[in-house]
Amino acid sequence: MGLIAPAALALFLLAGPIIVLYLLKLRRERRPVSSLLLWPAARASLQANRPWQRFRWSWLLLLQLLILAALVLGSARPFRVETAQPTGRNVLVLDTSASMGAADVPPSRLEAAKREARRYLESLHPDDEVALVVGGRQARVLVSPTRDRELVRRALDAVKVTAEPSDLGELLRLAVGITGGVGRGRVVLFSDGVVPNLPLGRLPVPLDFRPVGARGNNLGITAVQLRPGPGGDDLFVRLDGSVPQAGRVLVKLLAGGRLLDAREVAVTPEGGGVAVFSGVPAGEDVLEVVLDVNDDLGADNRVWVARSGRQTVRVLYQGRGNLFLERALGLIRGVELTRLAPDNPLPADRFDLYIFDGVAARVEGAGNWWWINPPAGAGPGFEVGPEVLFPEVTFFDPEHPLLRSVDLGNLALARTRTVTATAEWRVLATAGPAPILLARETEAGRQVVSTFNLQASDFPLQPGFPIFVANLVAW
Template structure:
């Protein structure tokens, strides 16, 4: 035994003082009595000359000495030293995904898992430590490492089930980092096992103790929902959904489509065991609103029996075309659909009220600070030599290029094109027998992506063609019958610049299949 405060033993000097008080004779008070017969003993004491008396047996003295010794012993704080085994770390993971709301357990899978977790906390030793993790769409640390059972119980009781999917991999990876290189550590997982992607933690030696919750798989659920314009009738909407059957038996149910709580249609479907069945609805949408689908089957999980999606009617895009009279480009933009097109000869403000500005052979006075497509808008010094060729034939184009992924050149004829010697930093977007006609080089001009020097090929009269655009779906067929001789007469000749294709009305079909080599090494067609 050892003492934490051995200096308190100095209080033991008070023990002789207490005994001394009992050795001293008492001082008697003189009283007048009628007889001294009963006071002979006390008379003998008063007649003695010594101030001390013989110590007699006295219970009060014994009690006082015992209390003094105990007080001194307490002040000295004695203790016994020895070796105590340390506690183990336990990581508790509670699955809070939507599947834990199933009612095949009483009252639900999550409540049963919570009760089992509280029992585990009660069984901890005083030296054990525990971490509480809540696993749902993200992993949340509900309680850091502690041995206080009251804090652990409070953390588990504060956990709530969610409607999110299960992502147990993140929680298990966090538990693996907490228990790494710790002897006796354990990871306790309370889940129904409905979690994909667990192969990532295989063969990692995780000290996992799995507590299975759930008795059966009796559930029908809506697993996908999307709404798109009906390609056959743009005034109607197509609602795509899928219903999954997780039970081992074939299930039948009815599925309802509602728009803003108004029932539109009901269908009866049969879903094979452990399979998924797609369902398509066609419905009119008079305004912006919410489409909802609901299945009427009674199963163990009600959270996935209904799904909703917001559907907003498309608004027309406001496009400003700045050009000197390119009627074909104007018709191409109008044919895109859902486009409010305005035509101007210049841009006078930096932020016009448009969604897109298309610059066609125009250098604006003020560059717009919004989405801008610039075609041949500024001169460059990229090319060392410039020539021209008549009727080059298109043999191939790079359909994966961002400019050409929605464009086809099967019905396009080029009457005349400039011939340039391509620098090494340029990329060829289309191949033709005479010249790399389309050159794709994105140039940043005042913080906006522009496409200077891009060639613009246009379809000949009487043949269908497709207008070229950047990054958006603008492969709209343009009929050549809309182009008349009157338009040809009004067209103003434009200077030919490097990289710009020139098309003249009425010269379609003059293609030369026999290119020739020039002294500068370029492959050209006959003039």
């Protein structure tokens, strides 16, 4: 407790004159009257010879002193110092995966979740901070922590359903990080999925799960990939979603309305599975994949795959040799591989794709290239720095064509290098704060940089490695 203007307390001295005015005897004008019988108080006053009178209680005097005290204290401007307490931070997590487009809750599960999120927003204290995280497989922060309710409402209105499968674990990991462990923070999840068991131990903030959707009955085709094989093309179809109970569903492959093949896939309430069609015959430019199931969302039960014309892809590999990479390239029909020693200059012949593995390459004459583990120094639009030991993957972009059906979440790296790149490079994956996979598109061609040595990682041993190589050649 303190005073901003303590000198104003001197005004309390004005109480003295006010009290003195009540103690002074009044000087009355002399007038003759017939009797003093009705004037006992006046007679006593007249009999006193002193100018002061005895103090008598007066409500008017008390009121005047209270007014004076209020004016003085107001002029002194008292204040009190308190330690500000952190306000609550609420992170709203909105699932935008494909299943949220189901119409079992009209008009859709996503719209029902948005209505519930708006109601929760209205119930918060004005000082509470609110953040908004949305996504399906890939989480992103739509609104950083703010007290601007209108900003959050506009962001909610703009949220749309995506074609991604759901990864609630990724959404919740990002949300927990945004709370920063604030004591009164809270994560509020709006989803039709099942809350996973996060490998985070006990959450530092409460989790409030608001389920939407009357039934968990929706399967969808979330990924399709056509790859050349030794006996024809191989088609991989991934199913995701949830069903009321475990069972088997039928996936059909058609061309021109004709049934080519069918596969049964086992599904559980926690997710779907993969159907593989091997040896798809040539001659059909467009293939149709149909999931034969009656669920809440029919839009994700049918996809079309366009086949491109076959041609030879000439690939030049310059490095000390990489058996896993060469085998992955050998699985791709139409690839013609040429090997070049690290110290040899590039041949005059043009190639469709150049792969530089751990060498100080001269990429000026190359169009499309993949530079693996570039040495320290400057490259075209990027600068390679010192090594980082045992980094952990913190981000990857599954929507980019290079990483479709490729999961880098469990990638183990012994070492990588820090890279600083210009804005034309798009970061596709990071380990810690440093990028480990970058890509750009120029007039000369498309270029990719991976900052780690393939042989100092388990990437070549993962199922996604040959898919990544096939995506790279196709891209």
